[in-house]
Amino acid sequence: xxxxxxxxxxxxxxxxxxxxxxxxxxxxxxxxxxxxxxxxxxxxxxxxxxxxxxxxxxxxxxxxxxxxxxxxxxxxxxxxxxxxxxxxxxxxxxxxxxxxxxxxxxxxxxxxxxxxxxxxxxxxxxxxxxxxxxxxxxxxxxxxxxxxxxxxxxxxxxxxxxxxxxxxxxxxxxxxxxxxxxxxxxxxxxxxxxxxxxxxxxxxxxxxxxxxxxxx
Amino acid sequence: xxxxxxxxxxxxxxxxxxxxxxxxxxxxxxxxxxxxxxxxxxxxxxxxxxxxxxxxxxxxxxxxxxxxxxxxxxxxxxxxxxxxxxxxxxxxxxxxxxxxxxxxxxxxxxxxxxxxxxxxxxxxxxxxxxxxxxxxxxxxxxxxxxxxxxxxxxxxxxxxxxxxxxxxxxxxxxxxxxxxxxxxxxxxxxxxxxxxxxxxxxxxxxxxxxxxxxxxxxxxxxxxxxxxxxxxxxxxxxxxxxxxxxxxxxxxxxxxxxxxxxxxxxxxxxxxxxxxxxxxx
Numbered sequence: 001x002x003x004x005x006x007x008x009x010x011x012x013x014x015x016x017x018x019x020x021x022x023x024x025x026x027x028x029x030x031x032x033x034x035x036x037x038x039x040x041x042x043x044x045x046x047x048x049x050x051x052x053x054x055x056x057x058x059x060x061x062x063x064x065x066x067x068x069x070x071x072x073x074x075x076x077x078x079x080x081x082x083x084x085x086x087x088x089x090x091x092x093x094x095x096x097x098x099x100x101x102x103x104x105x106x107x108x109x110x111x112x113x114x115x116x117x118x119x120x121x122x123x124x125x126x127x128x129x130x131x132x133x134x135x136x137x138x139x140x141x142x143x144x145x146x147x148x149x150x151x152x153x154x155x156x157x158x159x160x161x162x163x164x165x166x167x168x169x170x171x172x173x174x175x176x177x178x179x180x181x182x183x184x185x186x187x188x189x190x191x192x193x194x195x196x197x198x199x200x201x202x203x204x205x206x207x208x209x210x211x212x213x214x215x216x
Numbered sequence: 217x218x219x220x221x222x223x224x225x226x227x228x229x230x231x232x233x234x235x236x237x238x239x240x241x242x243x244x245x246x247x248x249x250x251x252x253x254x255x256x257x258x259x260x261x262x263x264x265x266x267x268x269x270x271x272x273x274x275x276x277x278x279x280x281x282x283x284x285x286x287x288x289x290x291x292x293x294x295x296x297x298x299x300x301x302x303x304x305x306x307x308x309x310x311x312x313x314x315x316x317x318x319x320x321x322x323x324x325x326x327x328x329x330x331x332x333x334x335x336x337x338x339x340x341x342x343x344x345x346x347x348x349x350x351x352x353x354x355x356x357x358x359x360x361x362x363x364x365x366x367x368x369x370x371x372x373x374x375x376x377x378x379x380x381x382x383x384x385x386x387x388x389x390x391x392x393x394x395x396x397x398x399x400x401x402x403x404x405x406x407x408x409x410x411x412x413x414x415x416x417x418x419x420x421x422x423x424x425x426x427x428x429x430x431x432x433x434x435x436x437x438x439x440x441x442x443x444x445x446x447x448x449x450x451x452x453x454x455x456x457x458x459x460x461x462x463x464x465x466x467x468x469x470x471x472x473x474x475x476x477x478x479x480x481x482x483x484x485x486x487x488x489x490x491x492x493x494x495x496x497x
Contacts, residue, residue, distance in 0.1 A: 048456075049456050052470075053455060053467055054455040054461075054466075055451060055454060059450075068329075070330070071451050073328065085470060086328070086329075086342075087325040087342060087343040088470060088472065089341065
């Protein structure tokens with residue numbers, strides 16, 4: 001993936017998996033985060049922990065342009081400021097109550113989260129159409145070995161499937177790798193199934209290699 | 217973590233009504249224990265290497281301790297009051313600190329969000345001021361004059377009412393709740409939370425009730441409470457950190473959390489730190 005001394009972009013999810021008005025957890029190399037998309041379609045990423053009682057914010061609910069914690073309904077804006085504490089409706093929450101947030105970008109129907117302060121924008125992935133994401137209990141090296149190819153600077157490994165070449169966008173997490181399957185245009189239902197199976201088969205091989213690596 | 221202060225306390229280890237000769241294997245604070253009844257129907261609790269542990273049978277449950285309890289099991293006078301129905305709700309296993317389970321039980325502000333349309337509903341989210349104290353003579357945490365609007369406060373309630381609550385914490389992993397009794401306004405329904413600490417981050421929760429309700433079927437009473445506790449579990453297993461932080465700075469309490477603040481202070485004062493996190497990590 002593109003990286004420099006100040007930070008890098010990590011692809012955490014596909015745009016299609018986060019409709020407007022929803023929240024979801026996402027994993028990064030530095031832990032779990034909460035991803036959410038407001039009613040108007042704005043996407044945000046924050047620490048996955050409400051500072052009130054430590055509940056995961058990714059279990060929360062989205063109303064309008066705010067994310068609310070499912071435990072006590074404390075709500076936060078896109079910048080992480082606490083907007084409302086339902087137990088005390090008359091109270092303006094102090095400025096000090098806030099959650100850490102991350103920069104987010106969407107390119108090529110992939111959601112990218114900034115780890116640190118990247119100097120550039122995330123890769124554009126021109127001509128690629130995301131199909132699905134899957135998690136492999138294997139590191140990047142095991143996936144590269146299973147694919148017989150090295151990842152590009154953008155974090156993409158190409159493999160051959162019966163329907164043609166497919167691109168796997170890799171995102172290393174804590175001991176696992178999130179794989180986003182990207183297709184070169186619309187392959188139709190049969191092509192999508194073939195590509196999906198090719199990615200699953202690669203995952204099995206990579207996990208097998210990883211197990212051997214660990215056992216050695 | 218220190219076990220010393222909490223080791224001499226009483227803990228629930230099973231339902232008395234479900235004891236059998238074969239016994240039930242479970243755990244108490246990390247130690248495997250066996251809970252059975254003997255030929256005469258008396259409860260027996262056995263620890264590691266066949267060590268006989270202290271036993272009490274009270275409030276539908278068998279109680280035991282790994283240490284030497286210096287105090288008798290706390291009283292619940294309502295347990296001897298005629299006319300009440302006693303409900304063994306059963307067990308809910310929760311992957312959380314036993315102290316977090318108790319703290320959640322003491323909290324009312326989550327009702328509209330976690331127990332939506334049962335114990336609370338928006339827009340009735342405000343927590344009015346209530347009184348909290350540590351009663352020195354009994355050495356218990358008490359919260360009184362707690363009021364909350366509830367769409368369906370109990371199985372016996374029809375329609376929304378403002379319910380009044382009193383909370384008691386008589387032991388580090390037990391709480392007793394006194395709550396407006398819809399069919400009998402002069403009395404309190406009693407709902408308890410008895411928590412068996414299996415490990416610092418794993419517990420069996422045994423709710424028990426002593427109610428004035430002659431109408432509702434026992435199965436429905438049990439289902440009602442189990443629904444509530446399963447909703448709580450979805451919260452308790454997703455709090456970070458898993459242990460209860462006793463140092464300020466890790467979490468942000470408000471006025472609605474006064475009971476929790478007193479509970480944490482009381483735990484700290486007694487060194488009741490099994491299941492607690494003392495230093496922010």
